[in-house]
Amino acid sequence: MHPRLAADLAQLPELLETTRRHATTFLDGLADAPVVPGTRPPHPVPLPERGVGLRAALGEFTERWQSGLSASAGPRYLGFVTGGATPAALAGDWLTAAVDQNATSSLDAAGQHLERETVGWLRDLFGLSDGHEGAFVSGATMSNTVGLAVAREWLGERLGVSPAEDGVGALGAVRVLSGSPHSSVAKGLSMLGLGRAALQTVPTLPGREAIDTDALEKALREADGPRIVVANAGTVNTVDFDDLRAIAALRERYDFWLHVDAAFGAFAGLSPDHAHLVDGLDLADSLCVDLHKWLNVPYDSAVQFTRRRDLQVRVFQNAAAYLGPLGDTPDFVHLTPENSRRLRALAAWFALRAYGRDGHREIVERCVACAHTVGRAVEALDGLRLLAPVRLNVVCFTLTENPTTERLATLADPLAGEVFLTPTVYAGLPALRAAFSNWRTTDKDTRLIVKALEDAVRSLR
DSSP, X not given: OOHHHHHXXXXXXXXXXXXXXXXXXXXXXXXXXXXXXXXXXXXXXXOOSSXXXXXXXXXXXXXXXXXXXXXXXXXXXXXXTOOOOOHHHHHHHHHHHHHOOOOSXXXXXXXXXXXXXXXXXXXXXXXXXXXXXXXXXXXXXXXXXXXXXXXXXXXXXXXXXXXXXXXXXXXXXXXXXXXXXXXXXXXXXXXXTSOGGGEEEOOBOTTOSSBOHHHHHHHHHHSOSOEEEEEEBSOTTTOOBOOHHHHHHGGGTSOEEEEEEOTTGGGGGGSTTTGGGGTTGGGOSEXXXXXXXXXXXXXXXXXXXXXXXXXXXXXXXXXXXXXXXXXXXXOGGGTSSOSSOOOTHHHHHHHHHHHHHHHHHHHHHHHHHHHHHHHHHHHHSTTEEEOSOOOSSEEEEEESSOOOHHHHHHHHGGGGGTOBOEEEEETTEEEEEEEOOOTTOOHHXXXXXXHHHHHHHHHHO
């Protein structure tokens, strides 16, 4: 064994304890650290011929890189839709690396059994019936892509072909209908060979991002052959929800696959006051839910569900002698694009077992309350304009006067040390978004956020 490896192995308990103390110090400082530091990246250095060992590598990481890391796991990182890592999720993730399981093969099956239990818990958490079977993937983009891949095979089934075997050209032109599709849908269509041009945007309700179901019916009536409908349970800009039950009812008259993008909106079902927003979620043929958002497990983690596991296997089955036959319960290697991946389910298992439904309901309801507090402050603040009602956990707003991209950047950039917001465009207007999904965020943080916004607007005048 290489002497550096042997030395680190001999000192492993002490080195892991040093790493634990280092991580704890970083986490303890999240509330006071700059949310997005304005530091420059260090100059790159060449790969060393001789290693320095774990202790020295930790010291160099601290010196060269740590000061530039954002507090994305902290309470005022409101960009994108980013959760953090609850204590239980963090412990589960550390153990994921320590046990280093092959989670895709029944030849070494403990990891698969744990993942199936976790998927079952998630199915129950989101109010889905047993008809939905699921698997872990890296994030919402991959979850949407897997759902669309199963939908693509369903289109082939309707036409008497198999895109998995015959290629996507066997389908001919495909239409994918959606009101306010997330960018990952177009990306998935590109990867699947259906093409971004297959995506047809359907008109939404006036002043909303929710699809107009009458317009959708018209588009279904005019489209030739089987189609895919991508419904939204929580849009990115304003967290708007399509009427899932009304959309599903259209299948009585039109032949289409219903995929629901519920990346973070699915968590609305945990709150009695907001569960109506996801009424009909179980009617989906396939479903996307991102877990490193509101479940607050570390990146990367999401789950996908579908009612047609047989078609999913047809797309993703991996033929190799060492894998053995498919069997009645396919290994996860036959269900997603990855043959090799970490045991992502373990962090989610820990989070769900540690905090249960009620613990995650409290996180959701607290985040929603924080969003409403900031939304009311924006409405009351001279110089800012709320662009949409705060339906759940996102506040979308802009400047009252001259809301250009440049002026919004001038507003947001100085805030980055205190609160991180991401830019967007809504209804043709440049805007900013504040997305609340971190388990650490409290009323104290909302007061700091409101004060920072007030100071930033005042300095812009």
